[in-house]
Amino acid sequence: MMKKQWLALSIAALVSAPSYAWQAPQELSDAQLAQLFEQVQKLQQRVEELEQQLADATVAEEEQQATSTTAVASTTTPVAQSATQTTAVAPRQAAQTSPLAKRVAQLEDDIAAAENAPIRIGGAVRAQYVWEDYNTANKDRGGDLDFDLVRIDYSGTIGDVVLSAQYRWFQYMDAVQHAWVGYNFTDQWQGQIGITKVPFGMTPYNSNSYFFSSNFYVGLEDDHDAGVKLLYRDDDWDFDIAFFKNDEQGGVDGFVSQREDRYAYDALGVRLAGEDLYDTPTLAVAEANSFAARVARKYQWGHDQSFEFGVSGQYGDMNDGTQNVGERSAWAAHGVYSVDRWTFMGQVSHYDYAMDMANDGIVVGAYAFYDTIPSQATLYTANIAYSLPVQWGPVTNLTFYNDYSWMTNKRGGSEDTIMNVLGMAVTAGGLYTYFDLVTAKNQPFVGGSMMGDADETKTRFNINIGYYF
Known part of the structure; x- marks a missing residue:
């Protein structure tokens, strides 16, 4: 449980960290574009790492919970199985729609707009x-x-x-x-x-x-x-x-x-x-x-x-x-x-x-x-x-x-x-x-x-x- 909380706090820290200061797309310099590209790559890599660690931690915690539950009861109802499966999927869905992922997508959009500004x-x-x-x-x-x-x-x-x-x-x-x-x-x-x-x-x-x-x-x-x-x-x-x-x-x-x-x-x-x-x-x-x-x-x-x-x-x-x-x-x-x-x-x-x-x-x-x-x-x-x-x-x-x-x-x-x-x-x-x-x-x-x-x-x-x- 502590490992899962630590990973969640890590994602929250990234989300709440001060945003990179960028200008409107039509005002971005080549140097700023390069910095944005670098930041996007680092954020994407970090998101993937945290998502995988969070998913692994979730699975481990659920296995631990399942083992404890098995010790108490020898069977699991279909409803309980359904709930367990939902719990396993939900963290990944949340990570994919997290503010951090949205921020990465926005940075990518800004770079594309800066590179292809309209006339x-x-x-x-x-x-x-x-x-x-x-x-x-x-x-x-x-x-x-x-x-x-x-x-x-x-x-x-x-x-x-x-x-x-x-x-x-x-x-x-x-x-x-x-x-x-x-x-x-x-x-x-x-x-x-x-x-x-x-x-x-x-x-x-x-x-x-x-x-x-x-x-x-x-x-x-x-x-x-x-x-x-x-x-x-x-x-x-x-x-x-x-x-x-x-x-x-x-x-x-x-x-x-x-x-x-x-x-x-x-x-x-x-x-x-x-x-x-x-x-x-x-x-x-x-x-x-x-x-x-x-x-x-x-x-x-x-x-x-x-x-x-x-x-x-x-x-x-x-x-x-x-x-x-x-x-x-x-x-x-x-x-x-x-x-x-x-x-x-x-x-x-x-x-x-x-x-x-x-x-x-x-x-x-x-x-x-x-x-x-x-x-x-x-x-x-x-x-x-x-x-x-x-x-x-x-x-x-x-x-x-x-x-x-x-x-x-x-x-x-x-x-x-x-x-x-x-x-x-x-x-x-x-x-x-x-x-x-x-x-x-x-x-x-x-x-x-x-x-x-x-x-x-x-x-x-x-x-x-x-x-x-």
Whole structure:
């Protein structure tokens, strides 16, 4: 009897022991999954051992009871036999439906769900208010409130296969932002194929504001192209290497009607003498067979201080649909320092288009808009941000920032491009709102061009309101 009580107490101790702390299935990391697998195996083994010991103890006790009963009476009625058989079976049935067994089953279900999470659908709806001092009609009206975009995001995993995609609809165009499938080779290594992000400079962005930095407008920030990429991540290092066959629209002869209808800027042509800065290019070109690499070293000092330093590079051909007509290259060095609620970001970038023909710059396009950039230039960025948690009704965080971009050493000698964005981002549940005061010269979307020769700055006040789901 004592042995049976001890085994029952052992099972009870396992049942009442603190549960392993796990997250929702869609949030489990590979390390946590491995721990769950190990725990399931140990629990299953222990359950089987305890069940067998409990069954053996029960049988032994019943035999002892039967021997005692035989000493008193020489026969057992059918009813007594039936009761004895029920007693022998009941402990095993109880063990099979015990909380411990249910817990094992639940752990198995959680692991299966984590490995085969359904495709998740999210997105955003955004609108914005714009006031421009360089647009007389807009200024006289007191600014304009416009629809910005609707976007749909898809993401999910099936085993080690990963999916991520995003599509955007604007008033004037629609475009894919990214669309790739990946495979997790290990906890640190992942491969991606499709329209995937070009590894370059600070990630995910070289900016805090709605307008990115000037790097975005020359194709060196948040750019996505069609190719394959291999990523490595651990606590100390980030490493990316990628090959891109062409841009996200299939290159110069891709099956699209409007090559400038895209999310991020790419080179779309050569600006020949006599063409306006915003004209459709006479000579169309596109990126082809490009390589990119990025490496970053990360340091963590305590729970509230970190630093990252990294270098990046790109190299590839420019093709006119028939043959290569030039080459392009770019490099960058960046640093990010965070302490408490402060973040400081800095980057220097340089790019060069070495074309075979005389030109007045490179035609780039995005957002249904053509612009011209110098065929060579150097860019500097310096950003600062402060994050302030608050509890003002639905408002939970305010992020104050100032982003500064300077583009200089332009081939052709045009005036420098300068952009400064003083702003604040407000988090309130699913709402995320940018308040940006932009002061710039020779900057697209602030009344200029990257190849402009303006001496005076222009001002744009912008409020972008987005609901993210």
